[in-house]
Amino acid sequence: MIAMGSKKRRGILERLNAGEVVVGDGGYVMQLERRGYVKAGHWTPEAAVEHPEAVRQLHREFLRAGANVLQTFTFYCSEDKLEISGNVTNITGAQINEAACDLAREVANEDDALVAGCVSKTPCYVKSHSEAEVKAIFKKQMDDFLKKDIDFFIVEFVDHVEEAGWAVEVLKTSGKPVGATLCISPHGDMHGVPPGECAVRLVKAGADIVGVNCHLDPLTCIRTVKLMKEGLEKAGLKAHLMIQPLGFHTPECNLGGYTSLPEYPFAMETRAITRWDIHKYAREAYNAGIRYIGGCCGFEPYHIRAIAEELAAERGFLPPASEKHGLWGAALEMHTKPWVRARARREYWENLLPASGRPKCPSMATPEDDYEKQLKSNIPT
Amino acid sequence: MIAMGSKKRRGILERLNAGEVVVGDGGYVMQLERRGYVKAGHWTPEAAVEHPEAVRQLHREFLRAGANVLQTFTFYCSEDKLEISGNVTNITGAQINEAACDLAREVANEDDALVAGCVSKTPCYVKSHSEAEVKAIFKKQMDDFLKKDIDFFIVEFVDHVEEAGWAVEVLKTSGKPVGATLCISPHGDMHGVPPGECAVRLVKAGADIVGVNCHLDPLTCIRTVKLMKEGLEKAGLKAHLMIQPLGFHTPECNLGGYTSLPEYPFAMETRAITRWDIHKYAREAYNAGIRYIGGCCGFEPYHIRAIAEELAAERGFLPPASEKHGLWGAALEMHTKPWVRARARREYWENLLPASGRPKCPSMATPEDDYEKQLKSNIPT
Amino acid sequence: MIAMGSKKRRGILERLNAGEVVVGDGGYVMQLERRGYVKAGHWTPEAAVEHPEAVRQLHREFLRAGANVLQTFTFYCSEDKLEISGNVTNITGAQINEAACDLAREVANEDDALVAGCVSKTPCYVKSHSEAEVKAIFKKQMDDFLKKDIDFFIVEFVDHVEEAGWAVEVLKTSGKPVGATLCISPHGDMHGVPPGECAVRLVKAGADIVGVNCHLDPLTCIRTVKLMKEGLEKAGLKAHLMIQPLGFHTPECNLGGYTSLPEYPFAMETRAITRWDIHKYAREAYNAGIRYIGGCCGFEPYHIRAIAEELAAERGFLPPASEKHGLWGAALEMHTKPWVRARARREYWENLLPASGRPKCPSMATPEDDYEKQLKSNIPT
């Protein structure tokens, strides 16, 4: 059934409290880099002002794929980051933030999706380590967002729980719900704070939803969120769980994150996850008790659709984009080649081990940071 | 915009005769499948009517990436194919063809790009093998196109040179230039006609531009076009050369084409070519004397940009999308991690052998058709 | 310098107490399987009686490669195991044990090597779990050995520390030194006893030398021995350390051991370690404080030579077989092909990542036991 129908816009907590699955959107900056609108290395979101049609279209594709939330295209859109990148000379952060809110709202209203105003880590944190300065930056972004019609906030892509906690504290002053996702591994944040404790701190700071995003592959991110969940349970705290992992296979860098891979950022193609990898991810995330399930860098619209298709029974409907997708390859049944027709079934795709087509390339690379040393230290003594 | 400047719209032959490099666009159906608008297995282009904004945006991205030609989104848009696919019940082929022409024209006019009306192989050919019936189908499509403002025609994705020749003969009656690309290997078409002879037949049928598209990887397609060139030279004929290969590494299937790979069509991610692979491809194509250089399935906007960047000196300008791209990774110079900064140079990316991130997956698969048997028969005796 | 010279036969503890490096021998059963004298699956050593010339020759090759100890070819030579295997009908365990002692002694005396009488795990342990019965089996083997001229005992290839402890207790009644190596991972024995505690129990049972052998690859075995060392240090105990790992790369099975790999036992070729892998292994083992360094299944004579070559400076001499080996490929300097001559240097071989020559084969397999589940449970919570 393709039925978006008459559901009306309810808040993020209303949905999660009701036990609904909330499908997140995918990654904007890497996808818009490939489409020609974002500069890798800078990763700033000035396209919201310069090329709104491109941002609008990607929002639409995620919505059509089943996303219940559209995040504002405001990654790295703090004034200090924009200044460092030097990529935008005549556009202010406020202009971008406001334009991005309008774009997300416009598209979200084409269905009953929610808009999340997003902030990410600031250069200021590492440079100054000043709570006042960092909070002032988040406050400025929040004020931009509050001029517009957003539903809740997301703090994302922060690798120090301390900075994320400050962001949560600022955003909670708005009275809106706040989600917070760290880009950390099962081994904890950049100061060594374990995931369970990170979750506790974020909830104590006021976060309604906690989890992880980016930097690590889907199954590793699930492990981290499980550790967060356990930490919360031990502390007697409650929060909704959220996950938006990388759309790449990155087994070598599950401590340091994908920037340590030799392929980052311009040769990640080989590592891209398939829609079938997503089915497995979505099911495992659901089984782990996570109810806000989306993606980050590498997640394209068809990956988001695969989340929505895997969880169609739980959600009660398929997304609009499934009009153009036979479940588990069913549409191949009409192919002219008999061997392609034979692929119109779940078992085929679930068990396929795809070849790289690159006989001179290895399966795994050596990350830049000394992962192996860290791994050894991980054996209990 | 980087120096697109004052060039005015000149015809495709005018450009090629002047020795200019013409950059083609990339693949529409696979990219729009991932964006949620095309059904794999059917691969029909009803989105031109149903979701014009999605088609328009992809046109724009290819234009921005440097394409000089936008192909109408009319793949498989013959009435007999649409009927078989059963994917579109209330939209006629004529509606799609006309809408697609308008979309391509609208975007092409945002710069000085040309619009090519495209026809592809018909189910009718294999079924009836009737010249009259097949030509009637091509005539009908041509008539749709001629109601609109297109610049020239492309016959593409035909694996029997006989059918392609019929299409050329029909389209030449329009008085417009005609390009023809076969989806064949260096071993020839489906009837065993070698590439050199295929080229001769197409030119004798009236084609102004000949070459190959889809089905095979870039370097293999170059080999095929070289064989076409040699065939033309031996026959004392002249034509422009064109190439629009797959954007995937497919070393195993260079006879049968990528539909014979186990990964087709839903697990091709691992095989995707990088922008650096494209640099090599564009240079080799140029060196082989090919001047119409584009892509087919798997070519995304950033791949087209890479063609334009590799041939920037020859063309005299960079494409608009290079505003958001440091050449050879130059924009990484400002990255916070020292090891990522060290990647801001050509040597790094040219020599990288990207890892798949999938230790349980092989490098090569076994294609469905008996490639190895064919390979063995290829040893001179 | 190739100088075995005038060193006279000193005991194993005398050597280790003096801080000398003792080079062990390699794997007998897998190598003799390939030579045609041992049946895979049974792995029993009746060749000591049936084909003494084959066993003698392999002893000689290990001696010539630099081994200071020759282990009697008595693997699985307990009566209960021989009976189960059914491979030998007319030869008794005592006959094999005695013949094997004579063979080892004969060859050891060609230089100043030592002979170690070896016992391995018994089927009786798992079946009966009776200390009396198991000890009686070890006592019987010991009595066979004591009829002959052996220098010390080795208990090897035991995966329950309890059984190994019983063996040590029996063998210590002989008054001879006893070494004990378990085939366990860094995660401990089959009852979950961690390596550190295993080492403590073995030393308390009377073992003079403790360590690991077989089942896991060299670098993993070093990790396990390090954990043993730490356990002994914490307990205030002292013992010499010993290591005789697999000669295969087995990254997937470092909990369950190589019998869980799909390639075991008849397709392990691809995983074989090179002599250059051995250099790294020998150095790391030495740096970890291990002084009895040899190999098990997969270690051929040239692997043992590589240990002796890596530690030539520490030992003060090269082994006889180095007469036929240029260090780090030096003998390639006289090759006719210039590119092979260019390989006559350490950097070349140290940095080489050898290709498998099998494009359809993966890098890693899925072991039979549920390694991944175990791995996940290994993340600290």
Add this chain to the structure above:
Amino acid sequence: MIAMGSKKRRGILERLNAGEVVVGDGGYVMQLERRGYVKAGHWTPEAAVEHPEAVRQLHREFLRAGANVLQTFTFYCSEDKLEISGNVTNITGAQINEAACDLAREVANEDDALVAGCVSKTPCYVKSHSEAEVKAIFKKQMDDFLKKDIDFFIVEFVDHVEEAGWAVEVLKTSGKPVGATLCISPHGDMHGVPPGECAVRLVKAGADIVGVNCHLDPLTCIRTVKLMKEGLEKAGLKAHLMIQPLGFHTPECNLGGYTSLPEYPFAMETRAITRWDIHKYAREAYNAGIRYIGGCCGFEPYHIRAIAEELAAERGFLPPASEKHGLWGAALEMHTKPWVRARARREYWENLLPASGRPKCPSMATPEDDYEKQLKSNIPT
């Protein structure tokens, strides 16, 4: 012994003329290098004098594995080669040749095997290109052999058919049968003479048996021998066919030979063929009409046994070493682990794609010689 029975020593041509399968032996120099008796880079056979027990034992293992012919261990044993290598200072070529004949004879007589006196290419050929000088060298070796009891001659490892022809002409003066194997690819010898023509020249020079050995993997060598067979048929000539390929997977170097691989000679482990690869090879060789089937570098005794086991029905008996080998893994039926027991069947091993255990290593390497350029030139134009 399993049914070697009462066959008495009959000549090589007697056997081949009767349509029997003759199983050859495996590679001596690489195996004895690993055992510590041959120096890689030199590859000279002085061990026949220095360490006769080692050569004798390897002969015995090949005999036991099913070999009907033992080749004298006289590779590269021409005076000019020995001088260049400088590896042997006080032993003459004649001493080695004679000792090697005695060793082969001694072991061959333990069953009814034949002894083949072997000569290989001379440095003199490339240096002087003098027929007289080269023939004098072969004459000298032949005279050494004729002092001893050998059954026939083999010319092997020659990559110019001209030199091989000269050797055949010399050896035919002895009145004994002569076999000649070139180390060439399907593309012909080093002067570009195609395999078919090479075979014709060798037979015209007097060879009774022709084929290929070394340098290329088994299936490629079969292709070359097939081309030889076709050449002979076209010329109306008759000869027996022989094959002794590499025991390594070398898909990249099937023109230039394995010395062009980066792994040559000290990291070839990963490429070693399994016994199951041999079954396929032996069957295909037999089906191609080849009746003298053995191996060269990389073939160990168990590979020779696999030839004998695959062709047991055709030969009527199993080799002695099959006493210690369950066909197709049958002996695993008694293994303690259920999943290993499940491997006691042909289908398991025939379909296994063994993993390399090396995630950072690729599947294929780049050979030193420009294989790809050669490959491209191979496409028909």
